Amino acid sequence: MDREISVNIKNLSKTFHLLEDKKFTLKSLVASFFNQGKKHEFKALSNINLEIYKGEFFGIAGNNGSGKSTLLKLIAGIFEGDEGSQVEYAGRLVPFLELGVGFNPELTGKENIFLNGTILGMSIKFLKSKFNEIVEFAEIGPYINMPVKNYSSGMQIRLAFSIAIQSNADIYLLDEVFGVGDHEFQKKSLSKIIELKKSGKTAIIVSHSRSIFETYCDRMCVLENGATKYIGEPKSICTSYFG
Secondary structure: OOOOEEEEEEEEEEEEEEEOOOOOOHHHHHHHHOOOOOEEEEEEEEEEEEEEEOOOEEEEEOOOOOOHHHHHHHHHOOOOOOOOOEEEEOOOEEEEOOOOOOOOOOOEHHHHHHHHHHHOOOOHHHHHHHHHHHHHHHOOHHHOOOEHHHOOHHHHHHHHHHHHOOOOOOEEEEEOHHHOOOHHHHHHHHHHHHHHHHOOOEEEEEOOOHHHHHHHOOEEEEEEOOEEEEEEOHHHHHHHHHO
8 A cells, every 4th residue: 555645855956046256355356346246056956856754754864065954945945946846745834944033033932922823824812822831841931021132042942942843734844953952951842753753743854863863763865965865764874874
């Protein structure tokens, strides 16, 4: 019996067109005068093909610059792929990418819970019912009426994670969320991720942690220079990749 595909990625490529602007010397400054607007291409991803099944936890590994975060942003629809690229998914998708970036720094933590939550598709009624749980989980009770610009980066990330984890999605994109906060908060976050797995949710996980892949992922791939180098069962892939 064929397994139901949750995320289907076909011929996915992404090329960035970067402006050249290297005015470090008099010579380069003069040269740049005659090359205004000159661009060069950077191929971040090249012909990625992946089928991720419903209820599967799929890991993505690779060195910095290999294309991991770009791939998640393409799946999330933040970036658009090159011509011929296809990304299809079944159900509701919630990305845990760059947690806290969407906060309004002038608003309080309380106000940002409702702002960020509604952006993620939650109703005001739902957020009111979950408000105390979000604040307690984020461990920011005494600061909830303080503007977010006065929060530490750790506090912002904890709050962002606590909001996003309330989303009732079918597919979760998790970019290094296992390193959120201090050790105790990481344990709490991990327990939430385990709950998602037990409830049959689909997750795509970017990490640098071998133990995360081997413990929680059903399959994984390794990206190298924007292309898929390995794909398969985590223990064997980790042995090849991590050594």
